[in-house]
Amino acid sequence: MIRTENLEKSFGENHVLKGVSTEFYSGKPNLIIGSSGAGKTVLLKLLIGLFEPTDGKVYYDDTDLFSLSDEALRQIRMKVGMLFQGNALFDSMSVGENIRFPMDMFTNKTAAEKEKRVDECLEMVNMEGINERFPSEVSGGMQKRVGIARAMVLEPKYLFCDEPNSGLDPQTSILIDELICDLTNRNNITTVINTHDMNSVMGIGDNIVLLKDGQLAWQGDKTQVLESDSEVLQDFIFASPFLRRLREDALKTRHAQE
Numbered sequence: 001m002i003r004t005e006n007l008e009k010s011f012g013e014n015h016v017l018k019g020v021s022t023e024f025y026s027g028k029p030n031l032i033i034g035s036s037g038a039g040k041t042v043l044l045k046l047l048i049g050l051f052e053p054t055d056g057k058v059y060y061d062d063t064d065l066f067s068l069s070d071e072a073l074r075q076i077r078m079k080v081g082m083l084f085q086g087n088a089l090f091d092s093m094s095v096g097e098n099i100r101f102p103m104d105m106f107t108n109k110t111a112a113e114k115e116k117r118v119d120e121c122l123e124m125v126n127m128e129g130i131n132e133r134f135p136s137e138v139s140g141g142m143q144k145r146v147g148i149a150r151a152m153v154l155e156p157k158y159l160f161c162d163e164p165n166s167g168l169d170p171q172t173s174i175l176i177d178e179l180i181c182d183l184t185n186r187n188n189i190t191t192v193i194n195t196h197d198m199n200s201v202m203g204i205g206d207n208i209v210l211l212k213d214g215q216l217a218w219q220g221d222k223t224q225v226l227e228s229d230s231e232v233l234q235d236f237i238f239a240s241p242f243l244r245r246l247r248e249d250a251l252k253t254r255h256a257q258e
């Protein structure tokens, strides 16, 4: 579990995060949503420790992230997997070398052990046998899977995904969501996903954190979205007249069945 307490972040005069207290649970996907500029990426970077808060705390279980020694921070970082927007695969390395890279950085495994783990991770994302190919030789959806395999290689306890569906068609997006969700459940990972994708919200939103202007505006799960009377949530999720009509129809159907 990751927990934030009164998290504040300013850049000069720009007060971006304003007292965000929230929780991200283990074993389920936790989604951060909100309009452009709401502070989602800044929150994600604070959770990972890439930014220091102006005030407030980030706890990994009971550990205060920003009070750790460099060595303790390194130990936590080894338990963190990252899936970057745009994949951030190294173009000059093969798929296998990309997945092996975190093990080269952080472990003393032998070459044979690394090779075995690369194969296991490719199998985990249903991409067996593409070790020798280069990122440019596989599709965007496959690159995403390779990115997930790399994020999983050190058996993370925490997984951070920055817009994992960007640039993917809706069907591939759903497959990627299901893969992330499955790995999260099976390995009891605390997964935090920054997303704009409404399919993800309604599909895998087990814990949804909505930010508006740097504040926590709503928190709940996908089953609560339809009935919630939060105007901020409804304005954000059902943004178009078409979606608002769909919501009204869905609510009528649900209430008629009760």
Ligand SMILES: Nc1ncnc2c1ncn2[C@@H]1O[C@H](COP(=O)(O)OP(=O)(O)OP(=O)(O)O)[C@@H](O)[C@H]1O
Pocket: 011, 014, 016, 034, 035, 036, 037, 038, 039, 040, 041, 042, 043
């Ligand atoms: N390194 C930085 N230095 C100064 N200001 C920053 C920095 N990073 C983010 N900001 C500011 O923080 C605010 C929130 O940005 P952030 O990227 O978190 O928004 P977001 O919700 O992720 O938006 P989007 O959905 O468009 O990615 C913006 O006003 C941005 O200019």
